[in-house]
Amino acid sequence: MSSPVLELRGVTTEIRSVRGLVRPVDEVSLSVAAGEVVGLVGESGSGKSMTAFSILRLFPTKAARVTGGEVLLNGRDLRGLSEGQMRAVRGREVGMIFQDPASYLNPVLTVGRQLEQQLQAHALGEGAEARIAELLTDVGLSPEVARRYPHELSGGQSQRVGIASALACRPSLVVADEPTTALDVTIQAQVLRLMARLQRERGVAMLLITHDLGVVAEVCDHVVVMYAGRVVEDAPVAELFARPHHPYTQGLLDGVLDLVTPKAIRVAIEGSVPDLADPPSGCRFHPRCPHAMDVCTREVPPLTPRPDGPGRVACWLHDPGHAPAAAEVAS
Numbered sequence: 001m002s003s004p005v006l007e008l009r010g011v012t013t014e015i016r017s018v019r020g021l022v023r024p025v026d027e028v029s030l031s032v033a034a035g036e037v038v039g040l041v042g043e044s045g046s047g048k049s050m051t052a053f054s055i056l057r058l059f060p061t062k063a064a065r066v067t068g069g070e071v072l073l074n075g076r077d078l079r080g081l082s083e084g085q086m087r088a089v090r091g092r093e094v095g096m097i098f099q100d101p102a103s104y105l106n107p108v109l110t111v112g113r114q115l116e117q118q119l120q121a122h123a124l125g126e127g128a129e130a131r132i133a134e135l136l137t138d139v140g141l142s143p144e145v146a147r148r149y150p151h152e153l154s155g156g157q158s159q160r161v162g163i164a165s166a167l168a169c170r171p172s173l174v175v176a177d178e179p180t181t182a183l184d185v186t187i188q189a190q191v192l193r194l195m196a197r198l199q200r201e202r203g204v205a206m207l208l209i210t211h212d213l214g215v216v217a218e219v220c221d222h223v224v225v226m227y228a229g230r231v232v233e234d235a236p237v238a239e240l241f242a243r244p245h246h247p248y249t250q251g252l253l254d255g256v257l258d259l260v261t262p263k264a265i266r267v268a269i270e271g272s273v274p275d276l277a278d279p280p281s282g283c284r285f286h287p288r289c290p291h292a293m294d295v296c297t298r299e300v301p302p303l304t305p306r307p308d309g310p311g312r313v314a315c316w317l318h319d320p321g322h323a324p325a326a327a328e329v330a331s
């Protein structure tokens with residue numbers, strides 16, 4: 001198998017806050033190969049965006065910092081790079097698409113000028129005009145859009161410009177954080193299909209953050225489920241949907257069934273994501289887990305291979321040394 005484009009190995013990120021040290025990313029490991037779309041899912045506050053920020057060291061707060069692990073991009077550990085070297089990686093080797101395109105489009109520059117500046121910044125300025133026209137066409141916009149200012153674009157058009165910008169320098173990895181959440185529902189599917197098509201055509205590796213499992217089913221090859229800063233399960237998308245092993249994944253997928261199968265009687269995952277300044281001991285899901293055992297309150301379950309196929313799961317139910325008899329689980 002080819003080596004991954006992106007590999008996170010035990011990445012830990014900490015934020016110093018008035019309430020103490022928060023660890024929104026706790027020994028996260030995942031990988032994305034060329035041409036693959038890996039979905040990162042989990043409830044709000046589970047650390048999805050912080051994981052993306054940790055790759056690029058672009059945090060919304062100065063108090064955040066990667067404190068452990070390796071961030072390997074095409075085999076090179078980005079943690080060893082200076083800030084200047086990181087600037088060369090962002091937008092060039094790694095394209096980024098965010099939830100709100102307005103947050104990264106400069107309101108006083110035309111679309112064409114912004115794309116041109118981006119190409120020039122990475123020494124790709126030669127033939128920029130033709131390249132920009134090609135990029136805009138690729139994302140389903142008229143080359144005329146180059147002359148417009150961001151406020152003259154609709155939300156869907158802005159996000160298409162965002163995608164053009166992410167792909168402009170032919171990156172090997174694209175990180176997309178809730179790229180369609182801010183758009184009208186009718187436009188969301190169009191933009192997602194566009195992203196998926198461009199990604200496939202170019203063989204780019206993509207890490208797609210979303211809490212929409214319908215999106216995952218449609219565009220992802222592999223899914224990583226996060227809970228309270230940790231990876232709790234990951235597997236190829238078909239395997240995960242057919243046989244979720246972690247009680248949290250099971251709860252998430254049951255929520256989806258609720259949407260499409262009104263008659264299904266499903267219990268929502270009760271409670272909410274724990275306070276990361278004071279997380280539960282042992283398995284962080286134990287206060288909400290219908291199968292919690294003694295060991296769950298004391299010890300962190302390690303990520304181990306899923307019992308019946310590829311992927312990993314972190315749950316004592318699947319640990320041979322701790323798995324209770326079926327009757328015990330049911331009680």
Ligand SMILES: Nc1ncnc2c1ncn2[C@@H]1O[C@H](COP(=O)(O)OP(=O)(O)OP(=O)(O)O)[C@@H](O)[C@H]1O
Pocket residue numbers: 015017022024042043044045046047048049050051060061211276277
């Ligand atoms: N600016 C910040 N200052 C302090 N702590 C923060 C900040 N942003 C995030 N956090 C902490 O990091 C945790 C993870 O946040 P993150 O934004 O990664 O969640 P998320 O999974 O992307 O959620 P959402 O689905 O809402 O985007 C939060 O629960 C919070 O404890």
Ligand code: SF4
Pocket residue numbers: 246247248283284285286287289290291292293296301314315316317
């Ligand atoms: S380790 Fe225990 S508490 Fe955590 S998900 Fe598994 S059974 Fe539930």
Ligand SMILES: [Mg+2]
Pocket residue numbers: 048049050177
């Ligand atoms: Mg987020």
